[in-house]
Amino acid sequence: MSxxxxxxxxxxxxxxxSTQELKQYFSKAGKILKIDLFIDEKAKSxxxxxxxxxxxxxxxxxxxxxxxKEIFNRIITVKEDExxxxxQHKPVQICVQKMPITVTWQQLKDVCREMGxxxxxxxxxxxxxxxxxxxxFECYGEAIKAVELLxxxxxxxxxxxxxxxxxx
Numbered sequence: 616m617s618x619x620x621x622x623x624x625x626x627x628x629x630x631x632x633s634t635q636e637l638k639q640y641f642s643k644a645g646k647i648l649k650i651d652l653f654i655d656e657k658a659k660s661x662x663x664x665x666x667x668x669x670x671x672x673x674x675x676x677x678x679x680x681x682x683x684k685e686i687f688n689r690i691i692t693v694k695e696d697e698x699x700x701x702x703q704h705k706p707v708q709i710c711v712q713k714m715p716i717t718v719t720w721q722q723l724k725d726v727c728r729e730m731g732x733x734x735x736x737x738x739x740x741x742x743x744x745x746x747x748x749x750x751x752f753e754c755y756g757e758a759i760k761a762v763e764l765l766x767x768x769x770x771x772x773x774x775x776x777x778x779x780x781x782x783x
Contacts, residue, residue, distance in 0.1 A: 623666050623694065624665055625637075625693050626663040628660075628691055631660070632660075637664075641666055641681065644668065644680050645670065649667040665696055678693050707754065707755045709761055710777065711770075714748060727750045730752075758779055
């Protein structure tokens with residue numbers, strides 16, 4: 616997974632613009648992978664969103680082409696998605712399930728230290744005779760690396776499942 620920012624923030628867009636209309640317009644800068652429009656609790660557009668391009672160069676191209684340009688009688692803002700960097704550097708938790716009941720928090724932490732900077736590890740015994748663990752990594756990239764290496768791997772002879780905990 617690449618850690619380079621391929622996302623741009625778009626602001627002050629016309630509230631009635633559809634995702635398809637935005638894609639048609641902004642695809643002039645490059646291949647769009649995803650568009651997320653921000654909506655309020657009543658499902659109405661907030662007039663801003665995030666567009667993810669396939670490369671950093673395309674994202675930069677979008678900024679150059681569209682920042683402070685008029686679209687549907689509105690001068691829009693297009694800039695690098697600053698939330699991307701804060702997401703990359705905030706702690707991220709993963710869950711490791713179906714571990715042998717004998718695994719301790721220290722063993723789990725020691726294994727995960729090989730994949731990144733571990734801030735905390737906990738293990739709980741489950742009713743089904745297995746244990747599950749939670750590991751808090753310093754940043755997103757380390758958590759992803761841990762999940763990629765742990766999911767489906769054997770831990771003390773037992774195949775475990777690992778995933779990023781999206782609830783934290």
